[in-house]
Amino acid sequence: MLSTQLKQDAEQFIDEIYGDDFIQGLINEDIDHASLIHYLQADALYLEEFANIYAMLISKTTSKDMMEYLLEEMRFILGGEVEAHEVLARAVGKPYAEIIKDGEWYPSADHYIKHMYYNAYAKENIAFTLSAMAPCPYIYQKLAEKAMAQNVFQENHQYRGWFEFYSSNIDETADVMFNAIDKEAENMNDDEIGLLRKNFRESAEHERRFFNMAMTREHWAGVDMNV
Numbered sequence: 176m177l178s179t180q181l182k183q184d185a186e187q188f189i190d191e192i193y194g195d196d197f198i199q200g201l202i203n204e205d206i207d208h209a210s211l212i213h214y215l216q217a218d219a220l221y222l223e224e225f226a227n228i229y230a231m232l233i234s235k236t237t238s239k240d241m242m243e244y245l246l247e248e249m250r251f252i253l254g255g256e257v258e259a260h261e262v263l264a265r266a267v268g269k270p271y272a273e274i275i276k277d278g279e280w281y282p283s284a285d286h287y288i289k290h291m292y293y294n295a296y297a298k299e300n301i302a303f304t305l306s307a308m309a310p311c312p313y314i315y316q317k318l319a320e321k322a323m324a325q326n327v328f329q330e331n332h333q334y335r336g337w338f339e340f341y342s343s344n345i346d347e348t349a350d351v352m353f354n355a356i357d358k359e360a361e362n363m364n365d366d367e368i369g370l371l372r373k374n375f376r377e378s379a380e381h382e383r384r385f386f387n388m389a390m391t392r393e394h395w396a397g398v399d400m401n402v
């Protein structure tokens with residue numbers, strides 16, 4: 176099954192991201208607040224676009240079950256995931272709404288978001304977009320599970336809630352995406368399946384870049400946003 180291959184492909188990225196500074200900084204509680212703020216600003220906008228892309232997929236599917244799933248996920252991403260963001264905002268010590276008001280699509284986030292939009296606009300079959308979206312729930316879930324398995328988070332650990340949230344809330348999200356990808360892949364040729372795999376791997380790398388973007392507080396250099 177293609178999803179077995181995709182999950183195998185993801186492993187390398189999960190290990191790399193786990194060892195990178197963002198996740199280690201959360202585990203060790205020594206991540207700097209400026210990086211958390213940068214992450215929250217970028218991620219609030221990323222999630223908004225993720226919800227918009229779900230809406231685009233609703234118009235492309237004829238399956239009622241898939242429509243219901245997409246609607247439910249839209250609601251979750253617009254409301255539920257704020258809970259994970261609130262954990263980080265509390266550590267920063269500022270209201271979440273105040274933190275995110277100045278964000279923009281920093282370069283790595285911009286690239287990731289446009290990778291998903293490209294597939295939503297260019298491809299009629301939703302499996303192409305889903306293959307670019309699936310690393311989002313899947314990689315966070317695996318990172319959180321790994322962190323919970325390898326560390327003991329005391330009651331007062333500042334980021335415990337973040338890991339708990341992603342290790343327990345998004346199981347089904349990734350599963351439904353993988354099932355839909357597998358179903359569509361049954362009727363695809365090798366080139367198309369290769370593209371699904373490429374989309375997935377690219378997004379897995381985007382996930383890594385997104386975290387690292389926060390650590391370096393990446394910005395557009397030489398682009399005056401007020402012009």
Ligand SMILES: Cc1ncc(CN)c(N)n1
Nearest residue numbers: 218221311312315382385
């Ligand atoms: C960039 C990114 N990727 C994944 C997730 C988890 N939904 C997230 N919040 N942000």
